[in-house]
Amino acid sequence: MSALMELRKVWGHRPLISVGVGLLIQDERGRVLLQRRGDDGLWGTPGGALEPGEDFLTGARRELLEETGLVCPDLSLLPVAEGLISGPESWHRYPNGDEIYLLGMRAHGTLSAAALDGARPDDSGETLELAWFALDALPELSANINRAKMSLLRARVGLPPLPLEPTPPAPPVGNFLRELRRFVGSRPLFAPGANVLVTDAENRLLLLRHGDTGLWTLPGGSLEPGESFEQTAARELREETGLMANRLEPLEMFAGPDYRFTSPNGDVVDYVSVLYRAHGVGGVLTLQAGEVLGAAWFGVDELPADDELSGELIRANLRHWKEGQSTQP
Structure with a gap:
């Protein structure tokens, strides 16, 4: 089954x-x-x-x-x-x-x-x-x-799109994974979501200190039923940092056995995560109480060591960003 x-x-x-x-x-x-x-x-x-x-x-x-x-x-x-x-x-x-x-x-x-x-x-x-x-x-x-x-x-091939059938309103945003955990315990669950690359005028990358682990991570989080990956990226960016982007560019999908993560409480998730680059970012950096302990901007040669990052997904996201910097003229 x-x-x-x-x-x-x-x-x-x-x-x-x-x-x-x-x-x-x-x-x-x-x-x-x-x-x-x-x-x-x-x-x-x-x-x-x-x-x-x-x-x-x-x-x-x-x-x-x-x-x-x-x-x-x-x-x-x-x-x-x-x-x-x-x-x-x-x-x-x-x-x-x-x-x-x-x-x-x-x-x-x-x-x-x-x-x-x-x-x-x-x-x-x-x-x-x-x-x-x-x-x-x-x-x-x-x-x-x-x-x-x-x-x-x-x-x-130049044909028009097919019309879509009406769909019901999406459920209110809550915490879908947490609710599911009440029924299934710590067993592996897919955790679809999105992370966001935000850079400043000096091309430094914004990282956040995770409230549960104290490790460095990107703005981002889990997708709720009815959301698109892009909507998740925008919501999590706003909730965790107070920032908003005029445009979110999808860069890469990260999924598979390399991205399994075990939380401090023993919950196991398989991340299915889209990495976005934020363009036209505005607002005042305001950290989400409890979820985020701190924030800092890092140049491409100043990133935290791997053991200071929140798991293989974040390490892979940062490698993708670094590789992108090396290919720029």
């Missing part, structure tokens, strides 16, 4: 966050591979939820094999600006009443049309049928998340 189904035992039909990957497979004519789903009989792309500790590309290859029996040699994740899945349009209610916010990444690959002759989906019942469809002759699609994926491909 999947980790998500285990959560359903204690959470019921209420909205959950599912971290997963959607696959956009096209043939030599530009047609897209769709599966007719076993739950609602409608069409969508192959894909599904990650398992704890799994990265997106590994999950994409696994889901493609399970749902189609196919292997796509050139399968790769889309650039983060195109590949992100999140936001209110990612809400879906399954026929059994389960509500979910799907988020994660999209992967793209190509196969010959003839490859479908060798398709052998597994016996789970998720895939009733597989077929190629032209982007201007799509069947009835299951859920907004599939409409959004098709609109991405349609835009590439």
Whole structure:
């Protein structure tokens, strides 16, 4: 049984966050591979939820094999600006009443049309049928998340986007992970969220001292149901620092086994985190009481040692920033 189904035992039909990957497979004519789903009989792309500790590309290859029996040699994740899945349009209610916010990444690959002759989906019942469809002759699609994926491909060939179905208002921002912990204890949970690079006029990077660990971290935090990654980045930046950005540029997605973190209280999370760069930052630096013990600005050669940073995710975020500085003219 999947980790998500285990959560359903204690959470019921209420909205959950599912971290997963959607696959956009096209043939030599530009047609897209769709599966007719076993739950609602409608069409969508192959894909599904990650398992704890799994990265997106590994999950994409696994889901493609399970749902189609196919292997796509050139399968790769889309650039983060195109590949992100999140936001209110990612809400879906399954026929059994389960509500979910799907988020994660999209992967793209190509196969010959003839490859479908060798398709052998597994016996789970998720895939009733597989077929190629032209982007201007799509069947009835299951859920907004599939409409959004098709609109991405349609835009590439000059076709208009598909209309989205209405979605319910997002739940009030609270502390989704903390509430979930009441039911599941310290077991590994996905922690989707965002961190933000904020620099000053001297190109020094803003770091915060974490209230629980005393270690240095970036402004950022966990995504709440119904939020996009960008909305999370903006909210956490404002809450933790009092600052606001005119624009948040997505730089990179960080996910996989390297980014598992154990809190001082024993809670285990697998981070699924988008790193943003803040542009046009304004406001007065005002630290969030309790959450943040202090703040400082660091030049690229002045960053704290690795053991002073709050885990591998933050270390990887800072390496990304440093590498970006080295490539600038």
